[in-house]
Amino acid sequence: MDLYRPADRERIVAEPPKRVSAPERTQFERDRARVVHAASTRRLAAKTQVVGPQADDFVRNRLTHSLEVAQVARDMSRALNGPASEQPDIAETAALAHDLGHPPFGHNGEDVLAELAAGVGGFEGNAQTLRILTRLEAKTFDADGGSVGLNLTRATLDACTKYPWRNGERPGPKFGVYEDDLPVFDWLRAPGAGQRQCVEAQIMDLADDVAYSVHDVEDGIVAGKIDLATLDLDGVAETVADWYVPGFDRARAEATIADLRAAGCWIAEGAAYDGSRRSQAMLKNLTSDVIGRFCGAVKEATYAAGGGPFARFGADLVVPEQTRLEIALLKGIAAHYVMKSDDRVAKMDHQRNVLSGLVEHLAATAPRDLDRQFADDWRAAGDDAARLRVVVDQVASLTDVTALAWHERLCRGL
Template sequence: MLVPGPKVRGRPGGIESLPMDSDGYGDAARERIVEEPPKRVDAPIRTAFERDRARVVHAAASRRLAAKTQVLGPQSDDFVRNRLTHSLEVAQVARDLSRALRSQPDIAETAALAHDMGHPPFGHNGESVLAELGASCGGFEGNAQTLRLLTRLEAKTVDATGASVGLNLTRATLDACTKYPWPRAAAGPDGKFGVYVDDRPVFDWMRRGAAEGRRCVEAQIMDLADDVAYSVHDVEDGVVAGQIDLTLIDPAAVWETVREWYLPDVGDDVLDATLTGMRAVGSWPTAPYDGSRRSLAALKNVTSDLIGRFCGAVQHATFAASDGPFVRYAADLVVPEQTRLEIAVLKGIAAHYVMHTDQRAALMERQRELLAELVAGLLDRGPDALDRPFADDWRVAADDAARLRVVLDQVASLTDASAVARWEQR
């Protein structure tokens, strides 16, 4: 449950030296890469952050998310989430939490809507393939690709030289979209990073004055909303697909997966207690899912209750730690340890029962082969095999590494189905 926040006592020092507006966001937060003239007097009056949200909603890359894998392929069932429906659900969670924290809901929602725009076909499986294939040109990472797309690849605005600056979003919105604000060289064991070397100029502009590696609170809200939606809804999809029965969880097997994927140092006793705590939620199912409306309603109730449980716990912990304001770098989101454990347990349930199956393993291997062959074919054929914007990029590329980056940009832009079609045409 989200409740009203505490009275704001004053603004601690943030990164911006310019005067702050009444909402806590000043001119630096609203600055764009390319200055834009005022809108027509007869145009609807919108804030800078509302315009950012509209640009992401109307972007071609947003539409393509509808045909990209979340966990199960978008063609596998009419019910399961794809990247677009997942992003919409993340956006709803992020907006509600941001509003409850008296942050800027439009920024958090836009970051949530954009957070997966850089992901390639076939979900994280496709991302890992492109990361391996792109080692010689700086790697590939879905979040770094999102920044590249928002500031370069998605056509909306050009600078004085005619070069694309992408959607030309405000500094605050771009920063909120950056889940991992560091380059590949600073990536941890998980390999996550948020900027390629040739996108460093816009990254440095965006991060002006920010502490190295620190995320703004709006990015923290987006990241939590992603975790919450991912953990709850992937389990829901698995239940409806007949792969998960919440009344018959095998703790020994699931805990092995939880440790392998998420919490390597947590013991069985802690995980047992975590699952017991979630089972105490009044709506936790006591009978197997049978496909009836009554059963589906019960499943929806438990997903709703879990989302409220997680967000409510975070909100209360955040208010307990700071008076705010929860704007940019003035404060941080606080995720209680119990909430972190519960989210990881749900992720582990989905990973064990949905992602560890032999059928899925075979499918993922074929997807990897397909993407590797597609990248090789496009590199061999060159600009004639690329869409016009990427063909133009190829022709001005300085070396083989730059041309490989162009091919990765092209492949990352494809949907699952269009990747298969391009592979057939290679």
């Protein structure tokens, strides 16, 4: 059964069939290739996931995280709809693209730019992703000479929209579109969809949660920051309650760990990570088991709820409460031992100064110090708010390394 209509395959600018000799690809396979080859995708290799990518050779960066999310999303989609479905290509593309809009220094950088852009509609990594895919990443232009970005299909763009609402339409800092990107947002959203995620976006969202909850803990264990056998459960529970699940307490943490241990998804009593190959294999098998547990539970719950087809707005993923708590616990462990560590907090202060200094300098000197494409955008901007948005686009496009280098060159006169 074909899960997608002709409208789902439409692009902002219609494209004729390729004239070059090449293997025949579906529209959604072409979308995936465009994201894989995008410059914004390559930049993810030098952007922070949790620990800076220059910290050591093992730690994950935004690119390796995105590849892992893509693998989980593809497998989840295949489990729901079978290998013959085109959906795995859509889900994988959305996963590959989901972090394109993240600025240097991870969520810390996102918070800085959100504060600096508060007067012009804010900043949010997912809204920036939509902006990159439909405007900033150059590939296709419309009849008026305006960039439409990678010119992805409607179904793929919708799958990339993690938060399908405008700034201020829901409580909290998360949103998925800036005001001047509303025309393309309105084009890609299905009539009557409101603020509901399509199921492909739900798959991407779940895969992101699963991947970073498990892999951030793995990175923390290898870095020597986390020992699952000697957890500060009071501190972990407090972090989970503050960041993810209000009311989460030590008793719930103990019960959740007991459930994971009973399923064989926890380090065995007396075992400890020591860097040996046997220990590395034990940790890798543990992460695989946990990911399988999470995805299997969601698949079973989604099938049990009935409905379908599992595409677009035909159904919703069902995440069991126990799975939600287990994911939150792992995220809380990583947050408590890595994200809230004293050395990282000190480094975050410096990162904030770097980005705020860059925005201040570039806003004062533009278009002189902007890259050519952003200098062109700045000259075409109609007012100061639009010009500040261009400066934010420029800074958000930088990697951790280039942000530091630009700050040294431009803000310190070196």
